[in-house]
Amino acid sequence: MVAVTIECIKTCAQTGARLGRVHTPHGSFDTPAFMPVGTLATVKTMSPDELIGIDAHIILSNTYHLLLRPGHDVVREAGGLHAFMQWPRPILTDSGGFQVFSLSAVRQVTEEGVHFRNHLNGDRIFLGPREAIDIQHALGADIIMAFDECAPHDASESYIEASVRRTTRWAEACLRAHTRADTQALFAIVQGGLSPVQRVASARDLTAMDFPGYAIGGLSVGESKEQLYGVLDTVVPLLPTRRPRYLMGVGSPDALIEGAMRGIDMFDCVLPTRIARNGTVMTSTGRLVLKKSQYARDFRPIDASCTCPTCRTHTRAYVRHLLHAGEVLGIRLTTVHNVHFLLTLMRNIREAIAHDRLASFKEEFFAAYGMHAGHRGF
Numbered sequence: 001m002v003a004v005t006i007e008c009i010k011t012c013a014q015t016g017a018r019l020g021r022v023h024t025p026h027g028s029f030d031t032p033a034f035m036p037v038g039t040l041a042t043v044k045t046m047s048p049d050e051l052i053g054i055d056a057h058i059i060l061s062n063t064y065h066l067l068l069r070p071g072h073d074v075v076r077e078a079g080g081l082h083a084f085m086q087w088p089r090p091i092l093t094d095s096g097g098f099q100v101f102s103l104s105a106v107r108q109v110t111e112e113g114v115h116f117r118n119h120l121n122g123d124r125i126f127l128g129p130r131e132a133i134d135i136q137h138a139l140g141a142d143i144i145m146a147f148d149e150c151a152p153h154d155a156s157e158s159y160i161e162a163s164v165r166r167t168t169r170w171a172e173a174c175l176r177a178h179t180r181a182d183t184q185a186l187f188a189i190v191q192g193g194l195s196p197v198q199r200v201a202s203a204r205d206l207t208a209m210d211f212p213g214y215a216i217g218g219l220s221v222g223e224s225k226e227q228l229y230g231v232l233d234t235v236v237p238l239l240p241t242r243r244p245r246y247l248m249g250v251g252s253p254d255a256l257i258e259g260a261m262r263g264i265d266m267f268d269c270v271l272p273t274r275i276a277r278n279g280t281v282m283t284s285t286g287r288l289v290l291k292k293s294q295y296a297r298d299f300r301p302i303d304a305s306c307t308c309p310t311c312r313t314h315t316r317a318y319v320r321h322l323l324h325a326g327e328v329l330g331i332r333l334t335t336v337h338n339v340h341f342l343l344t345l346m347r348n349i350r351e352a353i354a355h356d357r358l359a360s361f362k363e364e365f366f367a368a369y370g371m372h373a374g375h376r377g378f
Helices: 048-053 063-068 072-078 081-085 097-103 129-139 157-177 196-207 225-238 253-261 271-276 309-313 316-325 328-354 358-368
Strands: 005-011 018-024 027-031 033-036 059-062 091-094 107-109 114-117 124-127 143-145 185-190 213-216 245-247 266-269 280-283 286-289
Touching: 005 328, 018 328, 027 033, 033 059, 033 328, 059 063, 063 072, 063 091, 063 097, 063 124, 063 129, 072 081, 072 129, 081 091, 097 114, 124 129, 129 143, 129 157, 157 185, 157 196, 185 196, 196 213, 196 225, 213 225, 225 253, 253 266, 253 328, 253 358, 271 280, 271 328, 280 328, 309 328, 316 328, 328 358
Parallel strands: 033 266, 059 091, 091 143, 143 185, 185 213, 213 245, 245 266
Antiparallel strands: 005 018, 018 027, 107 114, 114 124, 280 286
16 A cells, blocks of 8 residues: 555646646645745644635655654654644655755765764754654654765766765665555655756656655755756656655745746745745735834735735735834734735646646746746745
8 A cells, every 4th residue: 555646637738737636645636836945844834724714635744853852752652743743734754864964064974874963052962764753653643754865066067976976875874774664655756956867867766766756856955946947857757657756945936937847846945934924925016024114004915816814804014013123923914915926826737737727827926026037036
């Protein structure tokens, strides 16, 4: 029995984008889908009921951060992440590889894994393929990720080649360590930086192992949007059509549309919650920075076309007041709005695919945002 499967419903005649449905032990979700990030078993400031209320069907949590606090043993004793955070729908956990390579200034990479220092207190920690799988078994997510090395986007070709080979060996080790294929689906992560040669090699080696799903990692780390899309154009055609395709760490509205057009099924990103904490919101006509003085007496909703709880109830002036006063409610309201905005965007993308008009939808969306075809992003 395979824990996670994808049902391919339709292909957009305009673009080749996929409309599908992923089935997991904790329910199904339609694709293309955006997964709000709940790093520490919470999407910042939002309760599970609020997420369900805005139609979130799957969220992401982080292996590295949950290892540090509260500890995966605590989560296991609670009955797994679903019981611990009282979230009844699907969860994906990443392997911790990205955080090991991005947060730890001092680390030693070996064939077995990575020795590094806890970024909170400096304690020495080791994380390798077996450890990453054991932790994710304890967390109990529906979809878990193979441990990988996320090389810098500007690394040399020789370093990227060695990194890709290591990621492949670690993926094999993860498969050997994974003993719960009937309840947790293990996805592999295609690496290779900006090198087409190494991306092809990584995709070729990993697809030969027949994982239940495939992610594309190592992006949204400083490269341009043109480079990101170039990697997708290289990798996506090499991935199995009957497996979910997941683009990691990408969540700007333009990249969600462009990614869907290239056949991506799943996305995640901290963008909507991160910018919400700075008072920035997404709207149908572009971004607003609500802390600006021009909104002090603006008694309109954040976005008149939005149906989220924030826009149905509160004004720009009120939210701005809360942000300036340091009231937590202000951040809660902007977060609810931003996450709802991206979930609604994904629903609109799915509807456009269903009606064979995703390319037309892209033009309309970009025009409303004041963007043009060559725009570099949000």
